[in-house]
Amino acid sequence: MKSYRKELWFDIKRRREFINITPEVESCLRESGVKEGLVLVNAMHITASVFINDDESGLHHDYEKWLERLAPHAPVDQYRHNVGEDNADAHMKRQVMGREVVVAVTEGQLDFGTWEQIFYGEFDGRRRKRVLVKIIGE
Amino acid sequence: MKSYRKELWFDIKRRREFINITPEVESCLRESGVKEGLVLVNAMHITASVFINDDESGLHHDYEKWLERLAPHAPVDQYRHNVGEDNADAHMKRQVMGREVVVAVTEGQLDFGTWEQIFYGEFDGRRRKRVLVKIIGE
Amino acid sequence: MKSYRKELWFDIKRRREFINITPEVESCLRESGVKEGLVLVNAMHITASVFINDDESGLHHDYEKWLERLAPHAPVDQYRHNVGEDNADAHMKRQVMGREVVVAVTEGQLDFGTWEQIFYGEFDGRRRKRVLVKIIGE
Numbered sequence: 001m002k003s004y005r006k007e008l009w010f011d012i013k014r015r016r017e018f019i020n021i022t023p024e025v026e027s028c029l030r031e032s033g034v035k036e037g038l039v040l041v042n043a044m045h046i047t048a049s050v051f052i053n054d055d056e057s058g059l060h061h062d063y064e065k066w067l068e069r070l071a072p073h074a075p076v077d078q079y080r081h082n083v084g085e086d087n088a089d090a091h092m093k094r095q096v097m098g099r100e101v102v103v104a105v106t107e108g109q110l111d112f113g114t115w116e117q118i119f120y121g122e123f124d125g126r127r128r129k130r131v132l133v134k135i136i137g138e
Numbered sequence: 139m140k141s142y143r144k145e146l147w148f149d150i151k152r153r154r155e156f157i158n159i160t161p162e163v164e165s166c167l168r169e170s171g172v173k174e175g176l177v178l179v180n181a182m183h184i185t186a187s188v189f190i191n192d193d194e195s196g197l198h199h200d201y202e203k204w205l206e207r208l209a210p211h212a213p214v215d216q217y218r219h220n221v222g223e224d225n226a227d228a229h230m231k232r233q234v235m236g237r238e239v240v241v242a243v244t245e246g247q248l249d250f251g252t253w254e255q256i257f258y259g260e261f262d263g264r265r266r267k268r269v270l271v272k273i274i275g276e
Numbered sequence: 277m278k279s280y281r282k283e284l285w286f287d288i289k290r291r292r293e294f295i296n297i298t299p300e301v302e303s304c305l306r307e308s309g310v311k312e313g314l315v316l317v318n319a320m321h322i323t324a325s326v327f328i329n330d331d332e333s334g335l336h337h338d339y340e341k342w343l344e345r346l347a348p349h350a351p352v353d354q355y356r357h358n359v360g361e362d363n364a365d366a367h368m369k370r371q372v373m374g375r376e377v378v379v380a381v382t383e384g385q386l387d388f389g390t391w392e393q394i395f396y397g398e399f400d401g402r403r404r405k406r407v408l409v410k411i412i413g414e
Contacts, residue, residue: 051237192322
């Protein structure tokens with residue numbers, strides 16, 4: 001069994017951002033030499049997500065608005081977690097979108113449907129953040 | 139390490155549908171010959187889910203109503219994604235229910251609690267759709 | 277390839293509870309002897325979650341309040357599932373928080389960011405419940 005690990009680092013300028021990280025994960029997969037197996041891609045932060053969906057800017061706008069409706073940022077004092085912090089809503093948004101994805105590796109490729117792309121979803125950014133890529137297989 | 143891959147195809151008649159795919163996944167597992175390992179089951183579409191819950195029609199009705207409340211289909215023009223499409227809500231419903239499940243394989247069986255069953259959850263159907271089953275182990 | 281399996285049992289006193297199970301999962305990992313691989317940790321019940329987030333009591337209070345807003349317990353007769361049961365809301369809360377987590381194992385450790393901790397989230401407790409830990413790797 002082969003195993004491979006890499007951290008991807010991102011300089012997140014804004015509080016909320018969606019970044020397509022599919023090319024970086026594909027490059028990890030090539031580097032790993034794994035042909036059959038599983039890739040785990042997870043946020044290493046608890047106010048961020050890794051998820052699979054469409055690379056379409058209208059949808060990303062809709063996601064942001066929708067998540068804000070489900071878990072509003074303001075007023076920040078509605079959350080007990082917000083003592084010296086203002087990111088409680090980010091912990092909720094991340095649960096809706098998920099922490100991680102597991103993707104099949106087949107013949108050395110991410111085994112994806114037509115529109116599947118991997119995103120890092122940030123809900124409390126404005127600093128450097130990281131994603132873990134772990135690949136196991138043969 | 140053994141590895142196994144199969145696509146399950148479904149002809150989805152309605153816009154929304156929940157299908158119990160546990161028997162198909164069990165049949166893949168037998169075919170794979172894997173006794174100890176992991177099964178990944180994921181939707182290959184970005185408006186659909188694979189999730190584990192109860193095979194109870196009342197609950198499925200409740201899920202549909204609840205998801206409609208969290209992410210309403212209409213009015214379709216409330217979503218920027220809906221330019222020549224009307225499925226933005228389906229991209230949201232899928233995030234709540236999840237893209238994939240990972241299930242342990244123990245002694246050649248899906249290692250499940252009493253009530254766990256695997257479902258394909260469709261939110262934008264009325265065409266042929268597919269699910270990926272990937273099994274790794276020994 | 278090594279594989280390891282253990283059930284963790286918990287006596288859940290209240291209807292809803294969040295339990296930090298990171299030490300138990302770490303102890304499974306040591307027992308398994310796996311140095312590189314993946315850990316799957318999942319609820320074996322369909323009204324409970326395993327998720328990764330912060331070990332902060334204010335946040336857990338916020339989660340409980342937030343989940344109650346997204347999927348209210350009462351009135352119980354708003355759900356068709358509640359025929360001789362009152363736990364339909366728990367099936368929904370569990371979908372928001374997720375069934376399982378998959379964690380990378382690197383050099384014999386859970387490969388975690390600074391604040392990541394694993395929780396069992398119960399939404400229909402007051403009896404004994406269990407979590408599955410499955411580890412594969414080398």
